[in-house]
Amino acid sequence: MAEFLVNSGWNANLAQIVASVLGAVVLASFGLVWIIFSIWLERKFAGRVQDRIGPNRTGPYGLFQTFADVGKLLTKEDITPEGADKHVYNFAPILAVAGILAIFAVIPFNHAWVGADLNIGVLYFVAVGSLTTLAILLAGWSSNNKYALLGAFRAIAALISYEVPMILSLAVPVLLAGSMSMQDIVKGQSIAYIFVVPVSALIFFISQLAEVGRSPFDLIEAESEIIAGFNIEYSGMKFAMFYAAEFIHAFVICILTAVLFLGGWRGFGAGEPGYELFGFIMLMTKSVAVYVLVMLLRSTLPRIRIDHMMAFNWKFLVPLALVNLLVVMFLARPFVPDYAAAEALVAQGGFAGLIGGIFGAGFIAELPRAVVLLIANVIMFAVATQLLHRYGEAQRAKLGVRPVAATRAPAMASD
Amino acid sequence: MQAEFGQWAIFGLFTVFIIGGGIGTVTSSNLFHAALWLIISLFGVAGFFVLLAAPFLAAIQVLVYIGAIVVLIIFAIMLTRRLMGLREAPNSQWLFGLLGAAVTFGVIVLGLVLASAGNTPLLASQPLSEITGESLRDLGIALVDLNQYVLPFIVASLLLEAAMVGAIVIAREDE
Numbered sequence: 001m002a003e004f005l006v007n008s009g010w011n012a013n014l015a016q017i018v019a020s021v022l023g024a025v026v027l028a029s030f031g032l033v034w035i036i037f038s039i040w041l042e043r044k045f046a047g048r049v050q051d052r053i054g055p056n057r058t059g060p061y062g063l064f065q066t067f068a069d070v071g072k073l074l075t076k077e078d079i080t081p082e083g084a085d086k087h088v089y090n091f092a093p094i095l096a097v098a099g100i101l102a103i104f105a106v107i108p109f110n111h112a113w114v115g116a117d118l119n120i121g122v123l124y125f126v127a128v129g130s131l132t133t134l135a136i137l138l139a140g141w142s143s144n145n146k147y148a149l150l151g152a153f154r155a156i157a158a159l160i161s162y163e164v165p166m167i168l169s170l171a172v173p174v175l176l177a178g179s180m181s182m183q184d185i186v187k188g189q190s191i192a193y194i195f196v197v198p199v200s201a202l203i204f205f206i207s208q209l210a211e212v213g214r215s216p217f218d219l220i221e222a223e224s225e226i227i228a229g230f231n232i233e234y235s236g237m238k239f240a241m242f243y244a245a246e247f248i249h250a251f252v253i254c255i256l257t258a259v260l261f262l263g264g265w266r267g268f269g270a271g272e273p274g275y276e277l278f279g280f281i282m283l284m285t286k287s288v289a290v291y292v293l294v295m296l297l298r299s300t301l302p303r304i305r306i307d308h309m310m311a312f313n314w315k316f317l318v319p320l321a322l323v324n325l326l327v328v329m330f331l332a333r334p335f336v337p338d339y340a341a342a343e344a345l346v347a348q349g350g351f352a353g354l355i356g357g358i359f360g361a362g363f364i365a366e367l368p369r370a371v372v373l374l375i376a377n378v379i380m381f382a383v384a385t386q387l388l389h390r391y392g393e394a395q396r397a398k399l400g401v402r403p404v405a406a407t408r409a410p411a412m413a414s415d
Numbered sequence: 416m417q418a419e420f421g422q423w424a425i426f427g428l429f430t431v432f433i434i435g436g437g438i439g440t441v442t443s444s445n446l447f448h449a450a451l452w453l454i455i456s457l458f459g460v461a462g463f464f465v466l467l468a469a470p471f472l473a474a475i476q477v478l479v480y481i482g483a484i485v486v487l488i489i490f491a492i493m494l495t496r497r498l499m500g501l502r503e504a505p506n507s508q509w510l511f512g513l514l515g516a517a518v519t520f521g522v523i524v525l526g527l528v529l530a531s532a533g534n535t536p537l538l539a540s541q542p543l544s545e546i547t548g549e550s551l552r553d554l555g556i557a558l559v560d561l562n563q564y565v566l567p568f569i570v571a572s573l574l575l576e577a578a579m580v581g582a583i584v585i586a587r588e589d590e
Contacts, residue, residue, distance in 0.1 A: 013421070088451065119551055123474040130482025134454070137489055141447065149493065156490055160483075 151229025
């Protein structure tokens with residue numbers, strides 16, 4: 001892009017700036033356009049899961065429902081409540097959306113398409129993520145409303161607590177790839193990390209769900225308890241911005257899970273030079289697969305009580321994440337993949353050459369570490385679930401409740 | 416030449432952020448607003464770290480200072496003050512505060528000038544992108560190298576550890 005402008009007679013610095021600005025606009029628009037589709041998808045999906053039809057009036061399959069909603073929100077009156085802190089009140093929705101969109105800057109869509117391949121990409125995304133916490137705080141405070149403030153308190157408690165297991169589990173892919181750059185983490189995944197360190201992937205996914213405030217962790221805006229929480233006073237487009245921020249965030253966590261644990265744009269030769277678009281499609285496919293899981297959880301699970309949520313975090317996720325990090329640290333050290341040796345092995349041919357021909361030399365290089373870590377992870381998972389089981393039994397015994405098998409639903413006529 | 420101008424322009428912008436934010440912090444009569452001004456000031460410092468080719472420190476600055484410390488300050492304000500419109504009376508000892516701040520600032524500036532006298536100019540002439548990759552690596556190695564900063568690093572870790580244990584002991588209910 002910048003080269004093209006320079007060739008057509010522009011100043012090199014100016015061309016660079018214009019190209020950067022355009023890139024940022026394209027990235028941000030991608031996020032904003034995607035949610036128009038994802039809101040429809042989520043409603044339709046939740047509808048089908050809950051045995052409803054979902055939107056079906058505007059356009060084919062209700063596809064234009066979101067456009068109708070946008071029109072409605074744009075024409076609504078923009079209310080600023082009496083006694084609100086005006087500047088802060090107006091700034092909060094902007095910060096919420098900007099904080100989420102900024103994460104897109106470090107996401108590698110394929111080997112070449114990345115906004116900025118920072119060598120601290122993972123840290124950047126954690127730091128930027130903390131800005132959204134701030135946005136929720138500002139909104140809750142400046143609305144001058146008790147429910148909004150309560151929502152903000154809950155948000156702080158939830159978001160700050162769940163950042164701990166999130167960072168601890170994030171350290172694992174960083175450790176395995178030996179880099180904090182998102183692109184290097186993707187390139188290090190000849191074997192996707194979910195097959196190597198599934199426990200970290202699970203902890204990361206759960207804590208990210210809590211960060212977004214998605215069900216079952218949607219206490220931040222529990223409609224039935226504190227009405228809508230921090231954004232209760234917002235109306236019109238300002239409310240829509242919080243709504244959009246939530247939906248983009250929900251999809252961003254899916255992309256991040258795909259990048260950090262599912263191999264990002266890699267797979268079936270995708271994303272290599274010459275197959276750029278295929279790599280992008282690969283990443284989006286993986287992200288949508290994770291998104292389906294998020295939507296399934298959202299449309300089926302009830303809300304967790306706040307004290308349960310905190311206890312689950314501090315008494316289960318954080319210790320598990322700490323143990324997990326220690327185990328990975330000690331086990332991964334002796335098995336650092338030697339890519340050069342693997343290349344040589346593949347070049348010799350034979351069985352290794354056959355495997356290397358199918359999966360690539362990187363697969364062979366990472367295989368020993370993957371096997372060792374996978375076994376360790378399975379053991380850890382078994383012990384953790386066993387401990388949870390014991391704890392549950394002890395709690396039930398204390399309350400004098402005996403576990404009962406779930407009663408069967410009445411037989412349907414068609415059974 | 417033009418890149419240098421750009422650097423100076425961004426330096427100026429972040430300086431305005433830091434100084435403006437700092438003035439806002441100490442003059443604002445609303446504690447909540449003071450905390451928000453502090454965020455702007457700290458954000459400017461993060462920008463300085465980027466200019467100094469230390470993106471790691473910039474990210475840490477945003478994560479720790481804005482994401483954790485200021486949020487905790489705001490949290491404390493929210494819990495202890497009435498909802499809105501509270502005005503703090505100006506502190507009667509502000510003159511002493513100003514004097515102390517000016518003396519500290521003078522000492523730091525004097526120290527920096529004396530230390531850097533005769534050294535290379537502070538503004539790096541290399542393009543930033545060429546030094547950032549190395550600086551992160553150097554930082555990591557320096558923290559575990561026996562000949563460099565491993566001792567201060569471990570002492571600081573122990574201090575933090577002790578503070579955390581102390582906080583838990585204080586917060587614990589008597590049994």
